[in-house]
Amino acid sequence: MAKYKLVREIDVRLADNSYPILIGQGILQNKELICRFLVSKQVLIVTNTTLASFYLPSFMTILSDRQCDVVILPDGEEYKNSASLNQIYEALISKAHHRDTTLIALGGGVVGDIAGFAASTYQRGVNFIQIPTSLLAQVDASVGGKTAINHPLGKNMIGSFYQPKAVLIDLEVLKTLSLRHFRAGLAEVIKYAILVGGALLDDVRTMLAATTDVKTVSEFLEVSDNLSDIVARCCQIKAEVVQQDERESGVRALLNLGHTVGHALEAYTHYSQWLHGEAVAIGLYCAALLSHLQCGLKQDLVNEIDELLFLARLPRRIPVSVDLNALRILMNTDKKIKNNTLRFVLIRGEGDCFLDGQVTETKLEAALESAVEGE
């Protein structure tokens, strides 16, 4: 039996659901551990074409003692749609999966979101396990029970809150990511660093400064030895926020820092130009600029956020080709809108963010204009 090393176990404690997040190395190869969370006789694995070639054969060996079916989706945010969802439903029904089956999301945020939504709606809800394989999914998307598919007019417009039975985070799998996909996940890490400030912000800064010029993910992991600790701290923050506010009626909305503009940019380009994390990176810079105009965020911290994104080699500027009016119209599908008013997560200082429903069109326009490339 393959050995694994556990880095951290975090429990997400909710009113009627509690579940563990296991973070470690070699988890995906450990049959005993996987089977501890997999009690059903039927399993459907949802993954994508890229990951299937890496992990599927060995992972299916672990599950060879039960009915194990697979749906392999094309890789990319543009496939997080109703066609992919139907592909999962068709597989579940045609292979006669019953209400006591388990869906496993083996993949990044796209796979996790769509498999989670399928699990929450097939026969009114079946078991679900998250095995996130991208950095973005490990630090953010796999924790907290948000599931969704996109609509051509807006990101994550159709979805549910539906908690997994477990989140199994194997840090080993990060090595198979392209550097671009890995770096996209750093945008969410930077988001957490801004949200809580202090030691996490310092450690993230140190990690990014040391790894700016690496050429591969393996090199990143060699140069910086604290990524696994940072992943665990991000999960811990997310777990605590979700425990306070599972359905985002309050504090959970702060985790959307950078996402209002980020989601609009994704919809504007039909989910094809940027990875989600890259769009969030631009969104974080816009949030910093808007915070400067709206609530006096100091220029030093605006610059620091810009610098962190630069060190992570993430995009930070809106391309000149983007029509800013069209972008603002796309923000009308933002899920934080209340009483017809758009609310932004703004930054007063490090570790001090809040939801602001008083941002004027003029200030938003000014912030977006300052974020355009070459401005």
Added chain:
Amino acid sequence: MAKYKLVREIDVRLADNSYPILIGQGILQNKELICRFLVSKQVLIVTNTTLASFYLPSFMTILSDRQCDVVILPDGEEYKNSASLNQIYEALISKAHHRDTTLIALGGGVVGDIAGFAASTYQRGVNFIQIPTSLLAQVDASVGGKTAINHPLGKNMIGSFYQPKAVLIDLEVLKTLSLRHFRAGLAEVIKYAILVGGALLDDVRTMLAATTDVKTVSEFLEVSDNLSDIVARCCQIKAEVVQQDERESGVRALLNLGHTVGHALEAYTHYSQWLHGEAVAIGLYCAALLSHLQCGLKQDLVNEIDELLFLARLPRRIPVSVDLNALRILMNTDKKIKNNTLRFVLIRGEGDCFLDGQVTETKLEAALESAVEGE
């Protein structure tokens, strides 16, 4: 302001949701009452072509002080599908409905199920109010938070548990139902009468015996004066069961009496031959026959159930044209299956039902064969 008469108010008390069921006359015309439950500035009404002509103009007048949009679906179980669901999503997105909007289901079980599912998944969940207009929806479908759409291979395969903010039952609207649609609802009433037995069974028998030969719903309501009381008692039973077991891990499954065969018959005929209640009526008779074979239900009670269905002028036999093997295969999508085993709700006696996972293929075959027309 139009007056209304309240017959009963029942509270459904759940761990993190509580909501009222109001049963009365004239509710739909009472602006103050409707607006008590409708606090949002945006409303989307989901209804069908038949009901729209009866109720929509006056109902929309009540809501004229806010953004009020409408989706009118074709009438019929065969439209409880993903195309209708998408029609609702499209309306919500194109009219810029935000997370604080309210969906109102103004219709029977089909409208309620599909609007409820749309409400549970649009932006991960928005407010939802049930205004059931059919007898079936008033006594059963509108209470308890089951939402769903059908899949060509199985009834209610895609859905969620999602509770409304209120259920407003106006008994006046029953008068506009066709007698056939009204009688279909009596199947669920008979189901409750078998499940609890005693006084309810007596009162239902009396009501049905007195109304067998009526020609219109209005005549039914004139001849029998206790329907509103019976509706209230059915809602009360459902509320109590749902409070004990919201997500159907135990006792709630008993409410599926007659539905395993009923759902298979609906899927077999692509939801076009019988109304849901009519298929359940045949299913109830099959459940009685199977209970006789499997757990010794006395022939007297089998006959009594047959008689009740006859008095309600409901179908009770499987047509000879139905392929019983194909019907049994369709039961493989039943949501009560556990460890690959079909479980049936069986009847030991009046007020004494249970879930049985030990029914053999042979006994099921025998019961279905005895239920065929002319046997």
